[in-house]
Amino acid sequence: MWTVVDTPGFHDFVGRALSVLPAAETAVLVVDASAGLDTSAQRLFRQAGERGLCRMIVVNKIDAENLDLEGLLDQIQVSIGSECLPINLPANSGTAIVDCFGEAGDADTDIDDIASAHEKIVDQVVEVDEELMELYLEQADELPADQLHAAFETALRSGHLIPICFMSAETGVGVKEFLDLAHNLLPNPNEGNPPPYLEGESSLEVEADANAPLLAQVVNVSIDPFRGRMAVVRVHRGTMKSGGQVFVDDDRKATKIAHIFRLVGGEQVEIDEAVAGDICALPRMESVNYNTILHDSRDGGKIRVEPMPIPTPVFGKAVRVANDNEAQKVSDAMHNVATEDPSFQVVHVASLNETVARGMGELHLREILEGIEKQQGVDIETDFPSVEYKETITVAADGHNRHKKQTGGAGQFGEVYLRIEPLDRGSGFEFVDKVVGGVIPGQFIPAVEKGVKQVLDTGAISGHELEDVRVTVYDGKHHPVDSKEIAFVQAGRKAFLAAVRKARPIVMEPVVDVTINVPNDCMGDVTGDLASMGGIVNGSNVLADSTTDISGQVPLREMQTYHSRLSSISGGKGNYSMEFSHYAAVQAILQKELASSFEIEEED
Numbered sequence: 324m325w326t327v328v329d330t331p332g333f334h335d336f337v338g339r340a341l342s343v344l345p346a347a348e349t350a351v352l353v354v355d356a357s358a359g360l361d362t363s364a365q366r367l368f369r370q371a372g373e374r375g376l377c378r379m380i381v382v383n384k385i386d387a388e389n390l391d392l393e394g395l396l397d398q399i400q401v402s403i404g405s406e407c408l409p410i411n412l413p414a415n416s417g418t419a420i421v422d423c424f425g426e427a428g429d430a431d432t433d434i435d436d437i438a439s440a441h442e443k444i445v446d447q448v449v450e451v452d453e454e455l456m457e458l459y460l461e462q463a464d465e466l467p468a469d470q471l472h473a474a475f476e477t478a479l480r481s482g483h484l485i486p487i488c489f490m491s492a493e494t495g496v497g498v499k500e501f502l503d504l505a506h507n508l509l510p511n512p513n514e515g516n517p518p519p520y521l522e523g524e525s526s527l528e529v530e531a532d533a534n535a536p537l538l539a540q541v542v543n544v545s546i547d548p549f550r551g552r553m554a555v556v557r558v559h560r561g562t563m564k565s566g567g568q569v570f571v572d573d574d575r576k577a578t579k580i581a582h583i584f585r586l587v588g589g590e591q592v593e594i595d596e597a598v599a600g601d602i603c604a605l606p607r608m609e610s611v612n613y614n615t616i617l618h619d620s621r622d623g624g625k626i627r628v629e630p631m632p633i634p635t636p637v638f639g640k641a642v643r644v645a646n647d648n649e650a651q652k653v654s655d656a657m658h659n660v661a662t663e664d665p666s667f668q669v670v671h672v673a674s675l676n677e678t679v680a681r682g683m684g685e686l687h688l689r690e691i692l693e694g695i696e697k698q699q700g701v702d703i704e705t706d707f708p709s710v711e712y713k714e715t716i717t718v719a720a721d722g723h724n725r726h727k728k729q730t731g732g733a734g735q736f737g738e739v740y741l742r743i744e745p746l747d748r749g750s751g752f753e754f755v756d757k758v759v760g761g762v763i764p765g766q767f768i769p770a771v772e773k774g775v776k777q778v779l780d781t782g783a784i785s786g787h788e789l790e791d792v793r794v795t796v797y798d799g800k801h802h803p804v805d806s807k808e809i810a811f812v813q814a815g816r817k818a819f820l821a822a823v824r825k826a827r828p829i830v831m832e833p834v835v836d837v838t839i840n841v842p843n844d845c846m847g848d849v850t851g852d853l854a855s856m857g858g859i860v861n862g863s864n865v866l867a868d869s870t871t872d873i874s875g876q877v878p879l880r881e882m883q884t885y886h887s888r889l890s891s892i893s894g895g896k897g898n899y900s901m902e903f904s905h906y907a908a909v910q911a912i913l914q915k916e917l918a919s920s921f922e923i924e925e926e927d
Contacts, residue, residue, distance in 0.1 A: 325505070326602045334363035334900045335684035338633050338666020341370060342613065345631055346542040346557040346602050348515030349377040349479075349505075357387045359395060362838045362864070362872040363900055365402055374631065375516035377479040377509065380407060380487045381501060385433075386417035386494060393434045396487070398866065403485065408444045410486040411500055412437070420489060420497040425468045447484050451477045475508055480516050512600030518559050519629040527626060529560050531599040537561030537569065537619040540628055541611050542602075546659040550606035555586070556617065557602050564596045569617040571610050573624030582606055613665050633665045635903040636681040637835050637879060640688055640705040642669075643678075649701045654678070656695045667691060672711065679708040684900060685886050707883040712917065713831045713906055714782050714789040719744040722822025725800075726814040737810030739763070739771055739818040740798035743826055746791040748906060752779060753793040763799040767811040771796050774815030783823040785830045785917040794819065820923065830914045831906040833879040838872060839889065841897040846871045848892050856881035857910065870896075876904055 328347055330340035344350060350371035354360055372378055380399060385392065392413060399407050410424045412432040421430045423440040430437055445466065449456040452474040459466055478484035488504060490497025512531040520527040520538065529538055543555035556563075563569065568577035584591040584604040597603040611617075614630050642657070644650050657669040657680060667688075668681045682688035696703050721742050728735040746753065754772045763771070772794075779789045799814070837858070841849050843865065850860050850873060858877030865871050877885075882901060889897045909917070 328602070332364070333686065334361070334898065335682070335687035336666075337363060337367055337900070338636070338683050338687075339664060340367055341631055341633055342665050343542050343555075344371055344374055344376060345518060345540055345628070346555075347376060348510045348512060349379060351379045351381055353381045353383055354395070354399070356382050356384045356390050356392060356395060359866045359870075360398055360402055361840055361866070362874075368403060370632065372482050375480075375519065377515060378482070378485045379509070380485060382487060382489045383492050385413045385489045386491045386496065390417070392489075396434060399487065402864070406447065406483055407485045407487055408447055409434070409440055409489070410444060410504060411488055411497065412440060413489040413497075417489075417491060418494070418496060420500050422500065424471075424486075444484070444486075445471065448474045448478050451481060451483055472508070476510055476514055479508075479510065480514075520559075520626060521629065522626050532560055533562050533598040535560045535599075536623070537563060537617065538623075538626065539563060539569075539597075539617040541608075541613060541615040541617070543663070544611065544613055545663050547606065552607065552609050552611065552662070554605045554608040554611045554615070555602065556597070556605055558597050558599050560599050561619065562596055562598045563603070563617070565594070567619075569619055570621060570623060571608075572616055572627075574610065575621060575624075577621075578608065578610060580605060612662065634683065636666050636668050636683050636687075637833070637901055637903045638684050638688060638882075639679045639681040639708045640692070641677050641708040642680050642692070643704045643706070644701055649699075650678075652699045653695060653701060653703060656699055657691075660691050660695070664691075672709070675709050677709060680705075710832060710880045712785065712787040712909070714784055714787050714828055715791045715831060716743060716745045716789075716823060716826035716828050718827050720822045720826035722818040722820070722825070724814045724817035724821060726810050726817065727805075728810070729805075734805040735807055735810040735813075736800075736802040736805035737763075737767065737770075737807075737814040738800040739796060739811065739814040741771075741775075741794055741796045741815070741818050741822060743819070743822045744793045744795075745826070746793055748791055750791050752776075752790060755793060755795040757795055757797045758799065763796070763801055763811070764806070767801065767806065767808065768796065770808040770811035771799075771815035774812040774817075775819045777812075777816050778819050778823070782921070783820055783923070784828045784921065785914070786921040787830065787917075789823070789828075829908045830917055832909045832913075834876050834904050834907045835879050835882060835901040836874070836904045837877050837882070837899055837901045838874050839897060839899040840866075840870050840872050841889070841893045843869050843871050845893045845897065846873065849873055849889070849897070850875075852888065852892060853877060877901075878907075878909075879903075 328343050330343060352364060352368045411420050411422050412434050414421050414430060414432045421432050421437060423437050424444055448471050449459045455474050488497060488501045490501055517529050520529045538560040539556045539558045541554045542557050545553045547553045563580060565580060565583045567580050569580060571578055583594050583597055585594050586604055591604060616627055618626060644653050661667050661669050666683050670679050672679060680688060682691060692703050723740050725738040726735060756768050775794050782789050839849055853860055853875050856877050858875050860873060860875040863871050863873045889899060
């Protein structure tokens with residue numbers, strides 16, 4: 324039995340496609356012969372290879388008019404690699420398919436001669452088996468296809484061969500040949516590369532043995548109004564029985580499996596058990612999430628699987644509704660979507676009192692929000708989210724403050740000396756206590772840290788979160804009567820502010836990697852527009868379909884309105900994708916503008 328997992332192809336939905344790759348042995352990339360190979364498809368295909376999946380390419384619509392199939396084949400081999408070789412070839416203007424893996428023939432094709440194509444793929448296959456290569460070189464006769472079968476699978480598993488099939492889904496040409504090839508040559512669960520499981524920090528070899536202890540991975544979660552949280556599960560090892568029990572990750576309490584369903588299109592067919600290699604659905608699994616591991620031993624909690632890298636969603640919209648009741652309904656619905664789709668996030672930015680929905684692109688986000696509006700019967704207003712600027716420092720500096728307050732009776736006293744140093748981007752915050760001799764009693768050190776963290780949360784120069792800094796408290800003074808926690812909170816806060824002012828603070832902004840696909844004649848306008856946005860162009864790739872992929876980096880604030888700008892430049896023919904890259908310093912004029920409206924709140 325085969326299980327085919329159909330994933331969306333548009334670049335905005337790449338997260339959904341990537342998330343289910345761990346369910347399969349083979350990833351098949353379908354390329355539109357009339358459109359060519361785009362960058363998003365290349366990225367997705369490359370990640371499938373990095374995951375250890377066998378890979379295959381299907382070129383569809385081979386009977387369309389004005390095709391350059393030979394040029395498309397060259398593009399695939401240049402963009403993906405020379406290991407991409409046709410296993411059959413189109414003939415008679417895409418109305419027939421000719422095999423070139425079996426015995427070499429002399430039929431005419433639309434691209435290459437059969438003998439040459441046959442020799443290329445056999446040469447590629449035998450390279451993974453030294454004994455077979457020697458036999459191939461020694462004997463005059465051709466090696467029969469059945470003798471190449473084992474080496475073919477080895478070449479697939481190692482990524483040494485990526486076969487290319489040609490077909491027309493509309494007329495059915497090549498479909499039977501593809502199905503025969505999949506049945507005879509593509510790996511089954513016992514033959515594919517094992518999933519990357521870990522036990523503790525060590526690799527765990529997992530074979531698709533139905534009699535071994537259970538190991539299964541949740542590859543998709545959906546919130547069903549009647550069956551609750553439905554988990555789509557790939558069983559990698561062992562057998563899961565209806566009515567049995569499983570342990571979820573490191574839970575010590577078992578969860579009962581009430582029903583098991585096989586997914587057949589839109590139908591759910593109940594089955595008694597799922598064995599290694601099966602993909603099934605489990606209803607009412609309220610404690611599972613994407614990438615959760617199911618096992619049948621209370622001691623199996625240390626077993627986990629390397630997560631599939633999902634791009635960080637950076638295209639965001641601030642979400643607003645009319646009243647608190649609707650806000651709760653929309654919030655619950657968005658969190659349900661975030662459970663189902665690992666490439667969607669909903670974030671409440673407390674400092675801005677703003678709820679932001681983030682997806683992979685405008686279409687991805689629009690589909691989700693319109694679905695929630697229809698489901699909940701509410702109107703959702705969206706706007707561009709406020710940019711999440713951050714602050715940091717660039718050099719080390721010292722700070723000092725003596726907090727002294729006398730209002731009659733016991734007063735407040737605390738004195739703090741500290742040093743701050745910049746850390747690498749993304750390191751966060753470190754607090755180090757190097758006070759000796761009890762000049763600041765140990766019970767007041769947390770108060771100093773609390774004062775520092777007040778500045779981290781509110782910022783020191785522009786009102787944005789300050790990060791990537793190490794703070795070392797090394798000296799101070801206290802008073803046996805007047806020293807209190809509040810005194811050291813204030814002294815720590817003001818000493819930190821004093822140090823930041825001397826540490827050449829900067830405001831940083833998020834920068835994204837962008838890939839833009841436009842018609843060739845728009846390339847100059849697009850690269851010029853990127854430069855005007857403060858972006859940089861890293862490279863370009865001219866494709867077979869008379870379009871160009873342009874890659875670069877741009878501040879995220881400039882991408883807020885980029886969809887309409889690109890549409891205007893390209894006449895609606897351009898598209899783009901983006902992923903978060905890093906934080907970088909804003910231009911001096913913008914930092915001055917952000918700082919001019921910020922005042923530090925003085926506290927007594």
